[in-house]
Amino acid sequence: MELLYPVAPFPKQAQALRAEVRAFLAERTFAQATEGFSAELSRALGERGWLGVTWPRIYGGREWGLLERFVITEELVAAGAPVWAHFIAERQSGPLLLRFGTEEQRRTFLPSIARGECYFAIGMSEPDAGSDLAAVRTRATRVDGGWLLNGRKIWNSFTHLCHGMIALVRTAPPDEKDRHAGLSQMIVELHTTKGVHIKPIINLAGRHHFNETTFEDAFIPDERVVGEIGNGWQQVTSELAHERSGPERFLGVFPLLRKLLVRCEPEAHADLGRLVAHLFVLRRMSASIAGQWQQGATPAIEAALVKDLATIYAKEVADVARLAAPVEVDPESDDPYTRMLAHTVLHAPSFTLAGGTTEVLRGMIARGLGLR
Ligand SMILES: Cc1cc2nc3c(=O)[nH]c(=O)nc-3n(C[C@H](O)[C@H](O)[C@H](O)COP(=O)(O)OP(=O)(O)OC[C@H]3O[C@@H](n4cnc5c(N)ncnc54)[C@H](O)[C@@H]3O)c2cc1C
CATH class of the missing domain: 2.40.110.10 (Butyryl-CoA Dehydrogenase, subunit A, domain 2)
Incomplete structure (x- = not known):
């Protein structure tokens, strides 16, 4: 298993794209730290051509690489943008239809997913x-x-x-x-x-x-x-592999981490340093998996490993925040940090369940490593 598969530097186009997405996001403010559903945001992203970017042009895509998609996702999630209207359709239903769907299904659904107008459960x-x-x-x-x-x-x-x-x-x-x-x-x-x-x-x-x-x-x-x-089984397992290792798994807590960096007690600096270092590694692992998909590999076990580590990390950010900058958690608070912390604490139990539980993923990883 090639876990730290070398990641080519992000292509120039992806770097320029990152700046554009950041500028777009800088004009907006988002209320929640993790999840959120906004058809308005999804349509705005569709208008800019930032959804389904890896898909063929005839289906509304741009024929860009997976690293460009990675950059767009990373910027959106790190900014706490409410991406969940288009996200499942764009992340997994669309790619599933591209791979297994009929021509009629692709032409019916993919362009409207890429426009940010069609959402899948x-x-x-x-x-x-x-x-x-x-x-x-x-x-x-x-x-x-x-x-x-x-x-x-x-x-x-x-x-x-x-x-x-x-x-x-x-x-x-x-x-x-x-x-x-x-x-x-x-x-x-x-x-x-x-x-x-x-x-x-x-x-x-x-x-x-x-x-x-x-x-x-x-x-x-x-x-x-x-x-x-x-x-169905072969198809659904390929769909799940796409679901697991994206930056959304660990960057959902990034807005909280950013606020924590300025709010925390000095004694917590070492803990925060560790969180930032782990974030760096997770990001590299997640990007390396996008690079592997791009090169035609199927890194399903690697994706499971990243999901396991990333969701445990996301829970840890909430735990450290509660100790490093304690507040009375209140989801309706006027203070953004308090609101984000409350929201993250309430959602944290689900991080390691959605998309396959930690225990089940570890079984897959052990089998993949030949340990079982
Ligand atoms: C936020 C969120 C969003 C979700 N969205 C969707 C969605 O859109 N669509 C959808 O279909 N589902 C969705 N799910 C459901 C999710 O996929 C399931 O919760 C998950 O697969 C676990 O299944 P379960 O809840 O039935 O738990 P169970 O399978 O009953 O597991 C219970 C416990 O037993 C453990 N366990 C089970 N089997 C094993 C084993 N073989 N070895 C070791 N331990 C084991 C599990 O790890 C877990 O701790 C979502 C879940 C969450 C939390």
């Missing part, structure tokens, strides 16, 4: 199938011209604000000899498909982020099947 987890994703029970039954979906997805981020969901469903009964067989992925068009019910789940921070999405005889036409029927 992830329909993987179920009440009894989170870490053990192969246990999904939502089933698709063959009918004339398509499939009828029945079942229940849970923890779906922002489904209530999205246009589509890519759902992992069972198209054949479970096979104990091959648990990964019989799964498929389908696009559920959330605004127009009958039999789709979206129920809010309020999170620890009192926000409507999650949803439970129920399907009752929801009809999915054949044109909305992604890739091959029965190939």
